[in-house]
Amino acid sequence: MASYHFHLTQVKRSRGQSVIAQAAYRAGEKLYSTYYGESSDFTRKRGVVMAEICLPDHAPREYADRETLWNALEWAESGRKAQLAHSFDITLMNEFSMEENIEMARAFVQEELVSRGMIADFAIHDPVRPKGAEPNPHIHILVPIRPLKEDGTWGIKEKKISVMDEQGNPVLDKNGKQAYRAVSTTGWSSKxxxxxxxxNWENRCNEKFKEKGLSVRVDARSFKERGIDRIPMIHEGPHVRAMEAKGIRTALGNLNRLISQFNQIAMEITVLKSWISEKIYELKRQMYYVQKPTLAGYLQRYYDERNRVARTYQYRSQKAMNTNLKQLAETIAFLSDENIDTPEELEQRIQELSSRGHDLQYDLDEADSLIQEMKKLIKAWDDYETFRPVYEEYKNKFFGKEKFKKGMQKN
Structure with missing residues (x-):
C-alpha cells in the first residue's frame, strides 16, 4: 500500500546541529568541519543507495564537493542560532523500482529546487529492515537557506521593509520610529x-502510478483537509507496517497502535538517552584507541570491568556478575535487532526517534482534542435523556404548568 510522507525541518545551530554532520550522515561519508574543527564519519552506514549534489548554473563548480559546499555555508552564517539548511525527508514508493524512484527524485530536485536557484544535496536510503517489515526507501535533501547571488557569492536571507497602515501611512513602533518587518528574499521558506x-510530489507519484497502470494513489492533504472524520495516522515506520500486514485495520486499533507506538518510542528515547549519557562518553574515552570499535565491543569491555569490581565484593559478588551478564545480553540483543553497530548509528537513531516522537505527540494532541469533543457530546446526550421525561410531563400539562415549574426549580 502506497504511503505518502513529505516532511520538512531546518538544520539549526540553536539545536546544536552541524550541517556538515547532517550531510555526512545522509551521504554515508566522512566530512571534516573547519568551523568546528571535527570530523563526522558515517562511512560504515548501511543502506545509502546514492548521494549527489545538484548545482544551479551560477553556483561555483567547487561546490560540487560536499565538504567544500557545507563548510562554505557554515562560515557564511555568523549567528549563534543561525538556520543553516532545509532538510526534506520524503518517502519513495515501493510500487516503483529503485531505478524509477531515483529518476523521479532527480527530476523533482532539478525541476522544483535547482531551477529556483537552490543547491540541493540529496541522497536515497534503503535501510536494512527487521524481518517481515516492508521496505522503507526514502530521500533526504539538504538545501541551504541562504541563497547564492548571480556572482556565486552568498546573498541575504531576509530584507526589511517599512510597515504601512491601510491608508499607506508609515506605522511607528513603541519608540516612535518607523516600524519594519523582515521578508524572505527568496520565498523558499514560506508555507x-x-x-x-x-x-507537486503527490502529482509526480500519481502520474507514475497511472503510467504503470496501477490504481493506487497518494494524497498530500491531511484527513481534516479532505473532510474525513478520522484521527490521522502518522507516517508508518517498518514496525507499524509489519503490524498492518497482519490485517489490524479497525479505527480503534489505529488509535491504540498510535498510543502504543508513542509510548514505545518515548520509552526507547528515555532509555537510550540515559544509556548514552552514562555509558557512551566513558566508553569512547576509555576505548578510543581500539581500531574501528563496535558498540558490542564497548559493552563487553565495560561489563568486564564491572565484573572485575564485582569480584572484590565481600557479599553477593556472583549475583552482581549475573546481573551484569543479563544486562549485557539484553543490550546486545536490542542493538542487533535495531541494526545498530556504532556509537554514531546509535546517536542518529536517537535523533530519528526524537523526530518521530514529536510527530506522534502532535497526532496524540489532535486525538485528545477529538476525544474531549466526543465527551462533551456524550454528556449533552446524557443530560437530554435525564431531563426529557420531566420536559414531556411539563409539556403535557394543561393546568398548573407554573406550579409544576416552580416545584421542579425547588428540587
Missing amino acids: EMLIYLRK
Whole structure:
C-alpha cells in the first residue's frame, strides 16, 4: 500500500546541529568541519543507495564537493542560532523500482529546487529492515537557506521593509520610529512553497502510478483537509507496517497502535538517552584507541570491568556478575535487532526517534482534542435523556404548568 510522507525541518545551530554532520550522515561519508574543527564519519552506514549534489548554473563548480559546499555555508552564517539548511525527508514508493524512484527524485530536485536557484544535496536510503517489515526507501535533501547571488557569492536571507497602515501611512513602533518587518528574499521558506512542493510530489507519484497502470494513489492533504472524520495516522515506520500486514485495520486499533507506538518510542528515547549519557562518553574515552570499535565491543569491555569490581565484593559478588551478564545480553540483543553497530548509528537513531516522537505527540494532541469533543457530546446526550421525561410531563400539562415549574426549580 502506497504511503505518502513529505516532511520538512531546518538544520539549526540553536539545536546544536552541524550541517556538515547532517550531510555526512545522509551521504554515508566522512566530512571534516573547519568551523568546528571535527570530523563526522558515517562511512560504515548501511543502506545509502546514492548521494549527489545538484548545482544551479551560477553556483561555483567547487561546490560540487560536499565538504567544500557545507563548510562554505557554515562560515557564511555568523549567528549563534543561525538556520543553516532545509532538510526534506520524503518517502519513495515501493510500487516503483529503485531505478524509477531515483529518476523521479532527480527530476523533482532539478525541476522544483535547482531551477529556483537552490543547491540541493540529496541522497536515497534503503535501510536494512527487521524481518517481515516492508521496505522503507526514502530521500533526504539538504538545501541551504541562504541563497547564492548571480556572482556565486552568498546573498541575504531576509530584507526589511517599512510597515504601512491601510491608508499607506508609515506605522511607528513603541519608540516612535518607523516600524519594519523582515521578508524572505527568496520565498523558499514560506508555507505556500511547502504546500506547493508537497502537492507537486503527490502529482509526480500519481502520474507514475497511472503510467504503470496501477490504481493506487497518494494524497498530500491531511484527513481534516479532505473532510474525513478520522484521527490521522502518522507516517508508518517498518514496525507499524509489519503490524498492518497482519490485517489490524479497525479505527480503534489505529488509535491504540498510535498510543502504543508513542509510548514505545518515548520509552526507547528515555532509555537510550540515559544509556548514552552514562555509558557512551566513558566508553569512547576509555576505548578510543581500539581500531574501528563496535558498540558490542564497548559493552563487553565495560561489563568486564564491572565484573572485575564485582569480584572484590565481600557479599553477593556472583549475583552482581549475573546481573551484569543479563544486562549485557539484553543490550546486545536490542542493538542487533535495531541494526545498530556504532556509537554514531546509535546517536542518529536517537535523533530519528526524537523526530518521530514529536510527530506522534502532535497526532496524540489532535486525538485528545477529538476525544474531549466526543465527551462533551456524550454528556449533552446524557443530560437530554435525564431531563426529557420531566420536559414531556411539563409539556403535557394543561393546568398548573407554573406550579409544576416552580416545584421542579425547588428540587
